[in-house]
Amino acid sequence: MIEYFAQNLWMAWVLISLLCLVIELTNGDFFIMCFAIGSAVATLVSCFTDNLTIQIIAFALATVLSIFFIRPVALKYFHKGGEQRSSNAEALIGRIGKVTEKIEVGGHGCVKIDGDYWKAKTLGKQDIEIGMSVRIVKLESIIVTVEII
Numbered sequence: 001m002i003e004y005f006a007q008n009l010w011m012a013w014v015l016i017s018l019l020c021l022v023i024e025l026t027n028g029d030f031f032i033m034c035f036a037i038g039s040a041v042a043t044l045v046s047c048f049t050d051n052l053t054i055q056i057i058a059f060a061l062a063t064v065l066s067i068f069f070i071r072p073v074a075l076k077y078f079h080k081g082g083e084q085r086s087s088n089a090e091a092l093i094g095r096i097g098k099v100t101e102k103i104e105v106g107g108h109g110c111v112k113i114d115g116d117y118w119k120a121k122t123l124g125k126q127d128i129e130i131g132m133s134v135r136i137v138k139l140e141s142i143i144v145t146v147e148i149i
Contacts, residue, residue: 013043038063
């Protein structure tokens with residue numbers, strides 16, 4: 001069994017690379033992708049040599065180089081806007097939704113935004129009827145404040 005893995009180390013490097021790419025999908029900051037690149041380089045090196053030490057050195061070197069040279073370019077290209085980029089619930093502000101439960105002044109109702117339902121209150125002085133389009137202007141915990149558009 002050990003001989004099989006020793007002769008087919010490239011399979012282990014491919015599996016490591018694929019695993020790193022799957023983990024990167026959950027993260028999105030392109031750090032783990034550098035390990036995927038390193039293991040891809042180690043896969044190529046394993047095609048030319050069976051020496052594990054050389055493969056590990058190639059993996060480490062490619063990973064470090066990609067952290068310093070590829071990752072900053074990927075961050076700059078894919079994460080435009082830098083620190084001003086809103087995420088999670090903060091990204092709701094400015095979005096448009098449909099009222100699914102009447103929002104009374106001083107009370108709460110319900111708004112559907114991209115398939116999700118949010119408890120909502122109105123910013124204005126009039127009730128908002130079911131089916132009207134609203135814009136999210138504020139987020140307080142799990143309650144959105146809306147205005148009629």
